[in-house]
Amino acid sequence: MSARRVLSFRHIREDEIAALIGYITDECARGGGCTVVEIGQLITRTVNDIVVRSAVGGRCPRRDEFLHVLDRSVKLAGGFNLSDLYPSSALARWLSGALRETERCNRKARAIMDDFIRERVDGAGESTEDLLGVLLRVQKDGGAQCSLDLTTDIITTVVQEMFVAGSETSSTTLEWAMSELVRNPRVLHKAQAEVREALHGRSKLVEGDLAGGRLSYLNLVIRETLRLHAPLPFLLPRQCREPCEVMGYHIPEGTKVLLNAWALGRDDSYWEDAEAFKPERFEESGTAAMDFKGGHFEYLPFGSGRRMCPGVALGLANMELLLASLLYHFNWELPGGGRPQELDMSEAFGIAVSRKSKLVLRAMEHIRFEN
Template sequence: MAETEPIQLVCYSLCFILVATILVKLKLRSSSSSALRGLNLPPGPWSMPVLGHMQFLIGALPHRALRGLARRHGPVMLLRLGHVPTLVLSSAEAARAALKAPHDAAFAGRPMHATASIITYGGENIAFARHDSRHWKALRTLCTVELLSPGRVRSFRPVRDQEAARLVYSVLAAGAGGSAVNVSEKVKVMMNDVIMRVSVGDTCRQRAAYLEELDRMLDLMSGFNLTDLFPASRLARVLGGGSLKAAWAVQRRMHGIMEDMIRDHKRAMDTELQEPEATGHDADEREDILTTLLRFQRDGGIGDIALTNENVSGVLSDVFSAGSETTATTVIWAMSELMRSPRTMAAAQSEVRRALHGKTAVTEADIDSGRLLYLEMVIKETFRLHPPLPLLLPKLCTEPSKVMGYDVPAGTTVFVNVWAIGRDEDSWTTDAGEFKPERFESEAVDYGGTDFRFLPGGAGRRMCPGMIFGMSNIMIALASLLYHFDWKLPGGKSPKKLDMAETYGITARRKTDLMLEATPFVP
């Protein structure tokens, strides 16, 4: 069983302190209990006063602990985390019942946790804005039609090609003389650079400061604040005050950095309007995402919905947090699984090297030709076993609903355990826990959120709008690593000895960096 992360230990320790100090003061309201009488609520384990079911999460990562509970109590399970009623869905059938249109409308809300509210200006981004608001629909349309459309993603090919080449050079330099290469670090740098250049251009002077604050923001948003679990408790507000102050500090710093970025971009846009020949091109698909957002802001918004600087900052934050961490995590897990299976590694490398026919560099034009079918299966299998978000971002049931015959009261937080669904023996009958990319030769599965056994980007109204962009980044990074290098574990270790422990933050990453020896491959 995986070790509990420090942030979890702090949270659970404070929760147990709450038992001793406020148990006599807090009472379950009789009105709440009477409102639930007569409902066919989902099953769940025994609960404790005040804590509810939080004791079951101690000692394991959340997605693993919830899977263990689901095996005993079923794929539709109702828990209480502190004072928060929480529905956990752990099968494809359960996910379909909640996320398939038109039923997904009732489950498309977002619980606005304290830290998220601070960081997102109360929901001024896509991830946390109210799904039934004109504001959210406008931002979603802007993202899918303008920012991350297939054509726009293709326009970023030169950036991906250049950063993939830099990844190769950085591995060559780090591995000179037989030194072990920190593959995790190299991949993260590449993904950060791709996202930064696509989002704010090549010459953003605030790059380092923004990435530093973004890391802090992701750490803060990776867990609950005590006020989220015990909203009526004054003690919870006191004990959770430190992390909320930290969130406010990060928000103020990020706001300042974003204002500087926006100011710099507006100056550049004014120069382009006055001297178009000085920029070398008109405003078109080649512009970075921030420039596109500011162009819409300058032209009056989206339809009749104005774009504020907070909207612009929120959307950029979504692109960074969803586009960098998740893609890097997927590439690192794919390399980890390939290292554990020499047969699979050989098959993937052979395909890539045949497709490139001895070329000296990997470009997207070479690999985006439908010839890397096995590599695509490797990526799908990595998503199945290691979804970047093992628990999809929490949803909020906004109206009384039913899931597989069970009543779900309005106000219930909903978690979809895609990690458990990807390893469900009922859905994946052949060695569900094993890494076998070949299974997708007979499984017609895509990323559209229509096959509820496979939900790396979610489904329904809240599914990720950037899957095409993410897949493009993953494909070229993985193809470059496999084409240019042969890999082995340091010290001649057996592949079966590779540590596959994971840790839980905003994504489920490797607990330790992936360290490998790289031997250059000469075409």
Template sequence: MAIDIMWFKEFVAATLVFLLTRLFVRSLLLKPNRRLPPGPRGLPVIGALPLLGQMPHVALANMARKYGPIVYLKVGTCGMVVASTPDVARAFLKTLDINFSNRPPNAGATHLAYNSQDMVFADYGPKWKLLRKLSNLHMLGGKALEDSAHIRSVELGHMLRSMCEFSRRGEAVVVAEMLTFAMANMLGQVILSRRVFGTFGSESNEFKDMVVELMTSAGLFNVGDFVPSIAWMDLQGIEGGMKRLHRKFDVLITKMIDEHMKVAHERKGRPDFLDALMANRENPNGPKLSIINIKAILLNLFTAGTDTSSSSIEWALAEMLKNPSILRRAQEEMDQVVGRNRRLEESDLPKLPYLRAICKESFRLHPSTPLNLPRISTEACEVNGYYIPKNTRLSVNIWAIGRDPDVWENPLEFLPDRFLSAKNGKIDPRGNDFELIPFGSGRRICAGARLGIVLVEYILGTLVHSFEWKLPDGVVELNMDEAFGLALQKAVPLAAMVTPRLSPSAYVS
């Protein structure tokens, strides 16, 4: 009997060893590699949040130099992965695009974007697809951009005449204010069939301040987004500021819609973008838009549509003022193609390779969005041998990619000629060449990428062609410091003296 018991114990032990070994081997075969990407340890509760500092894109670029092209951070209770090279960005935004097509919840989406009812923060799904489709069809697509070219020309004419008046009075032009005034009116004509601002002045400058505040606050790393249990405390005061700003924008947008509806009869047979949106409130064949959806997308267009493009133009002009030889060469190219008896037209742009190279160089060195808007993984996945858990937030450091010495020679210098070389000549900023993705890439690429490129090339070219530029008296060196936000602003707005250089008749129409 003792022998039987001993045999039974040995049999049970062997069986357990066999089963455990089988389970272990099976887990190795079935489970993905659980090795997370490297990154800093951080602090209890808040994790790596303090390490991001006031300039997160710079801090994350420094981390990438230390830990590698994929960095993993525990930020509060959330995991975040940061991609800092073209190859890794391609893996996340192209190969794994569908897995990273949603946005994580955050205070900006809740308090500014009507609880994610817009096109920027909405979940990837039928409502978002409808908003993108309507935007491309009626405003942001190739055919719609062609149809609205005359609007951009007319509004740019208004801005040029205002700048001539500043020149006549011997006053400096604050570039960002002028650009916001012109771009808001360009958008207003397409969306509402009217100008948003009748004259340049305090009203348009207040709007500019509101846009900058929105883009700045929405770009901040809010503690409550990463430690939800203490979000109600609003430790940084960010959410309170967002709520106050949202109320101001909601009053403005509600007024726009109400005034638009009152004169609907005047547009009979000539619907604008808001008419197209309103028509989908009663869509019988698919998802319907609510009035909140419509307000939210108008907020997207009037904020991101003005701020991102204006910042790219402002940075490019600042770089040219620092490098007068680049400014002169651009003017010489335009004088040869356009002459000095008329203004630049959008149809001239394909014949101006140096101007386009300047725009690409501005996108590279000063991307309007330094960190792409965050995405979140729907499922766990693997990238470059590293395990990325489900619900991990993704940031692509577009700023770091543009300054990567392994990608760009002399990356900190403003050298438009790099885009005229055989190596980089075909690189395009529309999201397929991951060395230059100022508008992001994949399904969630900026919906206004085409419009943004047209605005930057056309407006920058017109400003350079139409005026001589110099710094105000007493300003010896430009301040090129950055101010972090969703859009990368100049910390000190560019102010410059301008002098008309074309025939007087060119500024009339």
């Protein structure tokens, strides 16, 4: 997705993030200035709403049902499947049942999307600049802007991929960022000091406030979070197009190859004190130039080349404003007087490396939010 298209969704991001900050502010008011929230769930819901509105405009009437089906599909794809070990065995496929359930979820998700597309097409000439509206306009024009025959099936697939790529990476990374910040008070206080000093006097943050690299340390926090917690630990599978040899191993043509981006980000050969959360490492001469575009193979949170994650630009846009707003308006700590080092950082197995336990934090209002 182009930077121009991502920028066109700016008002959606600002609206949904303001709704989140307003909700936490109201809860703090009811709690005498502080409240305990399951911040991971709130982040996920906010990011999902941003992606839904950006993709299909407004809030999809069957939003919760659609997101539940997609979430189930992602979990099935990343879970253990006996037929992966014995792909030629009909018995293994029958015993696991995962393939049947995945197909059922895909059919249901496509049925919901088909209904929504049908409603949009029958909408008496409605023209919106969300992703679905743009794709339908291109399809209606007969593909004059696109060499590809843009069928409804392709449109459905593109929109579904945006849901997964744009929401899963953002919400997972933001939840890990809040986890690492609470677990490392020095970094948390430094990030909050930067945000509050740079944006002093504002009652609500908008994307324009963050322009010009004003929050350089916050950007380092996001980069360090992506190093330790790559959203897709094995990226997307690649396939060998011709036989090759890697480190003495012969790789036949057609071999499916998985790249362990999670391990690369924690490799002591490339990173000093690799397991520590130190955003400052990206200010050092050897790592300052590293970005998310895949030019440095020891740092591949979104992959590299033509097959890198298509939702990078949208995901990063969601992350910065949301994280800045949470740090600007509230102080954060573990509830019940828990020590930062006691926060459980266990990871859940799947396509995306998410937290195994829920992230529940105590929010204390610091700067009053006014919408």
